Amino acid sequence: MGVLFDRVCLIGLGLIGSSMARAMKRGGLAGHIVGAARSADTREKSLELGFVDSVSDNMAEAVEGADLIVICTPLGAYKAVAKAIAPALKKGAIITDVGSCKSQVIADINAHRPDGVHLIAGHPIAGTENSGPEAGFAELFDGRYVILTPEAKADKGALKKVEALWKAIGSQVEVMSPEHHDRVLAITSHLPHLIAYTIVGTASDLENQLHRENADADDLVKTNEVIRYSGSGFRDFTRIAGSDPTMWRDVFLTNREATLEMLGRFQEDLVALQRAIRWGEGEKLHDWFTRTREIRRSVVNQPSRSPDADLTE
Amino acid sequence: MGVLFDRVCLIGLGLIGSSMARAMKRGGLAGHIVGAARSADTREKSLELGFVDSVSDNMAEAVEGADLIVICTPLGAYKAVAKAIAPALKKGAIITDVGSCKSQVIADINAHRPDGVHLIAGHPIAGTENSGPEAGFAELFDGRYVILTPEAKADKGALKKVEALWKAIGSQVEVMSPEHHDRVLAITSHLPHLIAYTIVGTASDLENQLHRENADADDLVKTNEVIRYSGSGFRDFTRIAGSDPTMWRDVFLTNREATLEMLGRFQEDLVALQRAIRWGEGEKLHDWFTRTREIRRSVVNQPSRSPDADLTE
Ligand SMILES: NC(=O)c1ccc[n+]([C@@H]2O[C@H](COP(=O)([O-])OP(=O)(O)OC[C@H]3O[C@@H](n4cnc5c(N)ncnc54)[C@H](OP(=O)(O)O)[C@@H]3O)[C@@H](O)[C@H]2O)c1
Numbered sequence: 001m002g003v004l005f006d007r008v009c010l011i012g013l014g015l016i017g018s019s020m021a022r023a024m025k026r027g028g029l030a031g032h033i034v035g036a037a038r039s040a041d042t043r044e045k046s047l048e049l050g051f052v053d054s055v056s057d058n059m060a061e062a063v064e065g066a067d068l069i070v071i072c073t074p075l076g077a078y079k080a081v082a083k084a085i086a087p088a089l090k091k092g093a094i095i096t097d098v099g100s101c102k103s104q105v106i107a108d109i110n111a112h113r114p115d116g117v118h119l120i121a122g123h124p125i126a127g128t129e130n131s132g133p134e135a136g137f138a139e140l141f142d143g144r145y146v147i148l149t150p151e152a153k154a155d156k157g158a159l160k161k162v163e164a165l166w167k168a169i170g171s172q173v174e175v176m177s178p179e180h181h182d183r184v185l186a187i188t189s190h191l192p193h194l195i196a197y198t199i200v201g202t203a204s205d206l207e208n209q210l211h212r213e214n215a216d217a218d219d220l221v222k223t224n225e226v227i228r229y230s231g232s233g234f235r236d237f238t239r240i241a242g243s244d245p246t247m248w249r250d251v252f253l254t255n256r257e258a259t260l261e262m263l264g265r266f267q268e269d270l271v272a273l274q275r276a277i278r279w280g281e282g283e284k285l286h287d288w289f290t291r292t293r294e295i296r297r298s299v300v301n302q303p304s305r306s307p308d309a310d311l312t313e
Numbered sequence: 314m315g316v317l318f319d320r321v322c323l324i325g326l327g328l329i330g331s332s333m334a335r336a337m338k339r340g341g342l343a344g345h346i347v348g349a350a351r352s353a354d355t356r357e358k359s360l361e362l363g364f365v366d367s368v369s370d371n372m373a374e375a376v377e378g379a380d381l382i383v384i385c386t387p388l389g390a391y392k393a394v395a396k397a398i399a400p401a402l403k404k405g406a407i408i409t410d411v412g413s414c415k416s417q418v419i420a421d422i423n424a425h426r427p428d429g430v431h432l433i434a435g436h437p438i439a440g441t442e443n444s445g446p447e448a449g450f451a452e453l454f455d456g457r458y459v460i461l462t463p464e465a466k467a468d469k470g471a472l473k474k475v476e477a478l479w480k481a482i483g484s485q486v487e488v489m490s491p492e493h494h495d496r497v498l499a500i501t502s503h504l505p506h507l508i509a510y511t512i513v514g515t516a517s518d519l520e521n522q523l524h525r526e527n528a529d530a531d532d533l534v535k536t537n538e539v540i541r542y543s544g545s546g547f548r549d550f551t552r553i554a555g556s557d558p559t560m561w562r563d564v565f566l567t568n569r570e571a572t573l574e575m576l577g578r579f580q581e582d583l584v585a586l587q588r589a590i591r592w593g594e595g596e597k598l599h600d601w602f603t604r605t606r607e608i609r610r611s612v613v614n615q616p617s618r619s620p621d622a623d624l625t626e
């Protein structure tokens with residue numbers, strides 16, 4: 001493939017950052033990769049695993065001379081990162097990122113971005129529920145979608161370069177506005193995660209409450225039964241609800257409006273089904289369940305998706 | 314293993330019925346298996362696939378002389394089945410079933426059950442989202458839990474026999490009261506299915522609405538984007554929401570009270586998280602998400618569960 005960027009700086013070396021580094025190494029896409037990480041532990045592991053050429057605990061130092069800077073921290077750190085690196089950025093450098101929300105994140109970076117430095121924000125639709133530099137792997141983005149959300153006035157050359165990088169990594173690139181991205185992801189990703197987090201907590205509270213109050217009664221849910229019978233539907237939810245708490249706290253706080261809109265729609269529908277159950281309206285339930293079955297078929301038949309069902313956001 | 318029942322009659326030859334038949338054949342557990350099915354198509358396929366020795370379109374005829382009768386139809390058919398077979402049941406015969414709800418189902422069967430015929434209701438915690446005689450397979454119940462819910466006054470010998478059958482099939486048997494079963498399954502299975510059905514419908518409506526109203530606008534969700542980006546969390550829900558509409562309509566109507574109770578608990582928690590998002594209460598979100606992560610660990614570490622994540626209720 002050949003080198004696309006002479007010097008790349010990754011800020012944050014967790015699941016996504018380290019996977020990007022590995023994928024760039026695999027393709028020989030970067031001349032030198034420098035990784036900035038907060039903790040000594042992460043820096044040491046990253047060097048040891050060999051997906052970076054050098055590391056630094058100082059973000060400003062790390063971005064010096066870099067042609068591409070990729071922000072791979074949780075969304076809540078963006079403001080501080082943008083501020084810290086601003087004075088050290090090279091003229092003509094491109095900033096990109098991998099964050100799960102886009103509108104707010106672009107505003108956070110733009111507040112500090114110097115003239116002559118480009119921003120092409122991005123979001124790979126690939127991930128697992130694991131975190132940290134050891135969780136990453138080079139194949140994470142193979143065949144997956146990456147959404148880029150340049151502003152209307154963004155530099156076309158910079159967009160082309162970031163697009164070329166992701167294609168060389170093996171991903172499929174889609175370009176859309178930040179606002180559009182945030183609504184699509186609110187329904188396909190953020191709301192599903194919120195719901196999974198909720199029900200797993202609800203179930204756990206129920207178990208604990210009943211165990212405490214009625215340790216011996218037979219007609220109440222006993223500790224561990226929720227887990228024991230989790231194969232009956234619950235298990236999929238626990239996997240999603242095992243995702244990183246910091247990352248997801250930041251997602252909901254950052255994509256607040258779109259998440260609340262989708263949540264409102266969901267709740268109206270849930271209440272309608274609840275009412276149908278209470279009043280025994282079997283036909284209404286059957287119609288709804290028949291319609292959703294069609295959607296499942298479309299998902300399964302979608303050609304370009306990775307078949308690995310264990311990959312999430 | 315040896316024959317445990319000389320003559321077994323399965324009523325309903327779909328995913329669960331045909332899988333039980335296959336598992337009994339594999340173990341040589343039944344002398345003769347007769348299958349009762351509504352449609353000629355199902356009867357022909359069942360004979361062709363060879364998991365039954367004979368078939369009948371007449372349930373009363375089919376149960377004649379049977380030592381064990383297993384009801385494997387959707388729950389909504391139980392009353393009619395119980396009524397139809399009652400006059401033809403042999404003295405000492407055992408009725409069992411595989412239905413996903415227990416209290417209501419036991420009442421439905423008891424309304425017609427003759428004296429001297431035993432009832433040991435059951436529910437295998439195993440399944441897929443597929444239906445029909447071709448969807449079944451002998452290994453479906455291997456290493457999975459089967460819950461038996463005999464009434465307090467049920468015949469101990471009959472319970473032993475049904476227990477022995479499931480153990481010979483390869484399952485792990487748990488005995489509990491019907492009411493307890495219905496609450497546990499409401500939270501581990503029925504509520505997760507209801508939620509998945511809801512959100513998949515919500516997402517589909519959103520797509521259709523926006524596509525209709527604003528086919529060209531860029532900042533709205535376009536048709537197929539929900540499916541395209543389903544890897545980001547939504548995909549797991551679509552799988553659950555692809556389950557059989559008739560079966561699940563019957564589950565919600567049959568286990569109404571417990572489902573509504575769990576739904577109420579879930580909604581309270583969801584509203585609390587919604588409020589935390591609206592008011593930017595990051596710590597509250599982080600605490601909740603940290604707690605649910607622990608539960609994921611317990612599920613993953615559970616030794617006796619099948620590792621096949623593609624099996625649901
Ligand atoms: N996980 C997914 O499935 C997924 C998918 C697509 C996009 N994303 C996005 O990718 C980004 C990173 O997610 P991830 O899963 O890679 O997370 P991760 O594995 O937890 O890694 C996060 C990295 O950021 C660093 N970091 C955390 N807080 C920081 C702070 N306040 N200042 C500076 N550095 C900080 C961490 O440093 P230490 O190692 O020193 O703690 C770590 O190196 C997020 O914005 C997320 O929205 C995630």
Ligand SMILES: NC(=O)c1ccc[n+]([C@@H]2O[C@H](COP(=O)([O-])OP(=O)(O)OC[C@H]3O[C@@H](n4cnc5c(N)ncnc54)[C@H](OP(=O)(O)O)[C@@H]3O)[C@@H](O)[C@H]2O)c1
Nearest residue numbers: 325326327328329351352355386390412413440444445626
């Ligand atoms: N699917 C699961 O994951 C799962 C797991 C555990 C327990 N269960 C329970 O197992 C039972 C059967 O589920 P399944 O998945 O095996 O369903 P299925 O594949 O749809 O098969 C249902 C069978 O019942 C027959 N049937 C349907 N309606 C009937 C009626 N009104 N009268 C007589 N027969 C009728 C069907 O006949 P035709 O073939 O002629 O249409 C078919 O043979 C349900 O009670 C369900 O709660 C299901």
